[in-house]
Amino acid sequence: MDKQKLVLVGGGGHCRAVLAQIKQLGKFEVVGVIDERDSIGLDLPVLGRDRDLDRIYDSGVHLALVTVGSTGDNANRQRLCRLVTEKGFSLPVIVSATAMVDETVTIGAGTVIMAGSIVNVNTVIGINSIVNSGAIIEHDCRIGDHCHIAPGACLSGGVQVGDLGFIGAGSTIIQNIKVGKEATIGAGSVVIEDVPDNSVVAGNPARIIRYKF
Known part of the structure; x- marks a missing residue:
């Protein structure tokens, strides 16, 4: 072919x-x-x-x-x-040969699933997003459009990430947390509470550092 x-x-x-x-x-x-x-x-x-x-x-x-x-x-x-x-271009989905993606996962156009990452059952990922190397997205998560799940981040079951969300390297989000649109989670953070739109949070446990507006 x-x-x-x-x-x-x-x-x-x-x-x-x-x-x-x-x-x-x-x-x-x-x-x-x-x-x-x-x-x-x-x-x-x-x-x-x-x-x-x-x-x-x-x-x-x-x-x-x-x-x-x-x-x-x-x-x-x-x-x-x-x-x-x-301009008329179509956007392919790229899933690394070494990623583990369950057959029930839905992946939007232009999204890239990088090496060693895991995306578990019934998760939905929007368009033009990055699931970077070694990231784990557990069951029933909802990841918006234009998001970046950085290397080694771990999202427990039922986590929701709004459009343009950024989840920093090595961060952990416990189950059923909602991360707002355009929110940023600092590297290594442990998120145990919902994160508002347009906020930047960091730490263990994660706390709001500032807002982007």
């Missing part, structure tokens, strides 16, 4: 990590990267800037994947996702 042509949107460390997973799957031909820099340290051509997406689509490449990472703010990933879909 012919491989599907795919353009990556955004270079950098996360792009390199995602590319490694894509290569293992053997389903896609990555034709290059869209980035604001001329060189990104990858053995892939930089095909242009955001403004060049129309040209790339017209050349016959109709799949795009947002490969910009995030460190607490997912707004740029949301912007890029909207841009590529408005």
Whole structure:
């Protein structure tokens, strides 16, 4: 079967990590990267800037994947996702060959499930999200659009994360907690209470540090 042509949107460390997973799957031909820099340290051509997406689509490449990472703010990933879909691109789902994802899990377009992660039964993950290396999402969780579950984070059963939520590396969220839209959980936090929209929390137990507005 012919491989599907795919353009990556955004270079950098996360792009390199995602590319490694894509290569293992053997389903896609990555034709290059869209980035604001001329060189990104990858053995892939930089095909242009955001403004060049129309040209790339017209050349016959109709799949795009947002490969910009995030460190607490997912707004740029949301912007890029909207841009590529408005240009007509479809967004594939990438699930690492070493991830464990139950067959009942629903995964939205453009979401990436990275190496060694576990996503358990009846969980729903929205579009353009990242479940990063070694993260655990237990049964019946609901993860919104444009979220990032960072490496080693553990979400117990029934956790809900609102759109653009960021769950920091190594953090733990106990069962049935609700994390609000655009909330950020600091690395290593232990979350035992619901987290409001637009808040930044950290610590053990996690406490509100500030709001984003």
